[in-house]
Amino acid sequence: MSEIRLFVTTTEKQAEAVLDAMSMIFGDEDYAIATMEIDEKRDLWEASIYMMADEEKDVQARLEPALAAEFSHLAIKREVLPDVDWIAKSLEGLAPVRAGGFVIHGSHDRDKVKAGEIAIEIDAGQAFGTGHHGTTAGCLEMLAAVARTRPFCNVLDLGTGSGVLAIAARKLLHVPVLATDIDPVATRVATENARRNGVVTGLTFATAPGFHSTAFRLNGPFDLIIANILARPLMKMAPQLVANLAPGGSVILSGILAEQRWKVLAAYNGQNLKHARTIWRNGWVTIHLIR
Secondary structure, three states: OOEEEEEEEEOHHHHHHHHHHHHHHHOOOOOEEEEEEEEOOOOEEEEEEEEEHHHHHHHHHHHHHHHHHHHOOOOOEEEEEOOOOHHHHHHOOOOOEEEOOEEEEOHHHHHHOOOOOEEEEOOOOOOOOOOOOHHHHHHHHHHHHHHOOOOOOOEEEEOOOOOHHHHHHHHHHOOOEEEEEOOHHHHHHHHHHHHHOOOOOOEEEEEOOOOOOHHHHHHOOEEEEEEEOOHHHHHHOHHHHHHOEEEEEEEEEEEEEHHHHHHHHHHHHOOOOEEEEEEEEOOEEEEEEEO
8 A cells, every 4th residue: 555645845944833733633643744854045845744545535634724724825745655665675784783782683694693692683674663773772771771770570662663672671671571552563563573583472562552452451560661652642641651650660761852851851750750860872862760
């Protein structure tokens, strides 16, 4: 099925405002939203939202009234994208990544694993998370550091993507891990990745659109929650996330741009979590909080 891009062309400032408007409507859903510079000299930018062809009518019906009030002068344009797995294509041949004693590598780099490293084999595929992004690497580094501070009994990887963080937690801590994602493709890919890495017990994958899923009730509460998502949904879900955290538990948050960290911290401080540490990587931060 083809992928569709709906977009508007405008100035950088207005593109950012359109992106904010899109985020307010679609930020908690499984749609990619982005801005892109087209012509620096003419200050031309595009603000886009991506979806599958069968979702286009619904997205357009919600997008048009959202932009009508302030951006009625901007025409919503449409592009049919070629059927290419861009994630896999862009990540082909990437070198192994080392963080926190873990090494994340593709199948072509198995011979590069060193003695004492916890190896996780993840080939580029349909689900996000190969360790090359600053947020995933930051979570791996933070997981290793937090694991040295105390024992854990039960882990949640929220928004698991490719499953790399869930696999890492299971291999490092040897405790039950629940890994959830809103995307059934991600949970399928993550399950396959776990098997490829020899993790066949102690790791449960579930497609869970929200905290109302029975997976959280059946497997929680959790004394360690890892959530590598995005700042806005992390802030919105703070009360529910903390409601699933065991007393004295730890939370590792990422997917947060450096300039967004204060808003995220405020949301979780409001839930009586205390800031323990922040790791910075390539403009992104990973935050450790304690109940």
